[in-house]
Amino acid sequence: MTTASDPRRFDVIVIGAGPGGLTVAAGLAGLGRTVALVEQGRVGGDCTNTGCIPSKRLIHVARTGGHAGAGDAMAEVRATRDGLAAREREEFRDHPLIALMEGHAALVSRGLVRVRAGGVTALLSAPHVVIATGSAPLVLPIPGLPPERTLTSDDLFDVDQLPRGLAIVGGGPMGLEIGQALAALGTQVTIVEVADRPLAAAAPEASEVLLRAITARGVSVLTRTRAVSYDAASSTLRVAGPDGEHEIAGVDAVLMAAGRRPRTAELGLAQVGVATTPDGHVPVDSWGRTRVRGVWATGDVVPGSHQTNAAGALGRRIVQRLAFPWLPPVGRVRAVPQAVFTTPEVAWVGRVGQDLDAACHPSAITRVRVDLAATDRGLTDGLTEGFVMINAVRLTGRIVGATVVGPGASDLITVLALAIDRRASLFAMSRLTYPYPALSGAIGKAADEFARRTMGNLRREATGYARFRLARARGRR
């Protein structure tokens, strides 16, 4: 169709059809822009094909039970995933303003992109190019572990027979979600985590509840431990932990869940002057702009959280900036909530755990915690675990971060994300009316507790706050 001397012209070229790329493509096409959308793998990206969608479907299938076996469960997961992928592919293929292309894209120069598929090459041009190529799972080398026994999220959902024994390297969200779901389906799961607790990015209190819950459900969690070597003949994984090395028998496969790496190596970024960080990320401003005019990025290639929601949020900002540059700039994204869909669910927003400790002086912060079991809904529903915990600036009640553990944590955290976004203090959250007896009432109860504690000791709180502000002002000099 096109030759190298005659590039096809578009308003925007989007490289990568995952959540970030699809958000930008759909948003701009919906506003009348012509979009070239290039994907070398599957439309939907990791989220639809190897990430959130299949993992959440697996969790749901494992929770609700009623399956002949793990193989059946995986078949259900694949059916859901493939159904969504097909729907997304059709939706984008049929859009009159979107040209969906399969192939590998790379920047040739600013505004010029070469697409290779099989032996065919096409040239595309557009004033704007959006990099949304996502990331790939990191595979840590374990001596002796053969490739056919190494699983990542890329291939996990395509196995027909689940391993009877599985070691998971990494106790982050993915390792915990998959580990708990597979354990419910009958797999013997051992999680190997190098940090001193699972879910190290969360508040320690959340890790504690989750560790107890997941262990009670039959998952073995080894902390401060790393995989050392594997013996295929005996299906044994050797690990090194705080008490020295030991062996785990009956490990038929190892799932890598220890992080991801952005796919930015072969995109020609250097060619057009876009620098990447040492680990391959593309730095952008709050509008998704790189330092090079006309080159944008969103999703996992951007430093920060590797999350579908972040990809979509930044994607929407790119759409707004491209389509309505005259719109007044909106504030930066203040709060990106995180959710882990284990049982119980764990979610947090803002500064929690180490991040909080690093950023805020402890005497500047008031922490309030309400256990769900102590709420009226917790009572009627017989809840025994879970909590709402909010960190707020002393005296003023400005919310700095929050953690929720329990049923619907991913929805409760949205309330707190909105509170942070709208700068609603805990006093304001205390005045809000909550449905009764909804779990979200625990947020109100925590806010009441803050208000009571603060107003009941107003002088002490005011002095403490003033002292902290003073210390901060001195520290700045």
Next chain:
Amino acid sequence: MTTASDPRRFDVIVIGAGPGGLTVAAGLAGLGRTVALVEQGRVGGDCTNTGCIPSKRLIHVARTGGHAGAGDAMAEVRATRDGLAAREREEFRDHPLIALMEGHAALVSRGLVRVRAGGVTALLSAPHVVIATGSAPLVLPIPGLPPERTLTSDDLFDVDQLPRGLAIVGGGPMGLEIGQALAALGTQVTIVEVADRPLAAAAPEASEVLLRAITARGVSVLTRTRAVSYDAASSTLRVAGPDGEHEIAGVDAVLMAAGRRPRTAELGLAQVGVATTPDGHVPVDSWGRTRVRGVWATGDVVPGSHQTNAAGALGRRIVQRLAFPWLPPVGRVRAVPQAVFTTPEVAWVGRVGQDLDAACHPSAITRVRVDLAATDRGLTDGLTEGFVMINAVRLTGRIVGATVVGPGASDLITVLALAIDRRASLFAMSRLTYPYPALSGAIGKAADEFARRTMGNLRREATGYARFRLARARGRR
């Protein structure tokens, strides 16, 4: 202890120990005030003893199953209820600043309250008296229906043997919640509703989904129908509906769920000059103050929604006003969310249904609706029903009202209640980051839809908005 000539003095007298009264008593006592708390029935009020708590426990027990029978379920409900009531009673009885008294209280004059228990009378005095006596279920007369076959929320949870066949008069929140739960426990339930749909206060779309769901679960719902008479010998209820009169056989008892009436008759309100509305409500301002200085009211005695959350919210405002009169006035309560704990849950906030139609010109409003089945979480969890529906002012996106139907609706509505409270437009809600794939993402999806529709037709939307503002301005002249 005291004689009529020597009243016991307190900072505040609270009449009624339900959610409203307990909030005020606990709040003020926590701030060092002395409180007399007078209750003629059970501490905890209707919420703990005959309302939210036992009904939500019943719903949970019915949902999770695993019981020998309905009698067992009721025993479980009572155990939970009595446990909470005992805990609340002890908590308040043991508080050093709260004098908990059993008996009937009435105002003698401003600041003076007489308490009668058995043959004993005591006089209490305080500069402030808070009326929080709640409400009692309305019992509609049905000719032929004997008292022992008439149930209200006051006695329902104390029956040992659930009726095999039950008619419920009233298709509001309570009738629907109880009806669905008892049907799950094996009772044949018929709901008799005089309006043309159940849950008439909600949006018609919510009634529709709920009617389908509750009917599919075996509850019979008769709309535009009223109970005419009852024949005890044949256990037959005669009803009059749109097709004339007919009989329902096998009705062993009738549960009254057609509204409540404030308990304000014998409080001596007229004595001190506090007027009540014709149906017995006590009008108050946004701080819970009646027209008479030093007399306050909260809870079901106040006109408006009969809800635990409203009682607590106004109670907290009373506490703030009494304890910190110098605090700057906070804005009025903008959004009181409502939740019905059926399966699916139904919740709404702000103006919906008839209320919206009455208050807003249809051309001023943009309605966006996202079906949960069309969301990614809906897909992974196999949801087939439920939605998020938001009514917003055209062009500006100011949220006027919202309805959520589905799992966790009572938590999702809290997000929208906070949005209304903080005046976050749908544009702001579209920029918010939601956890993925959480159900709350449906709110973001609805907001995106609004933004897309508005920004994609900006001229039309601006013209439509201007025309509506103009019409409103003309209408005002």
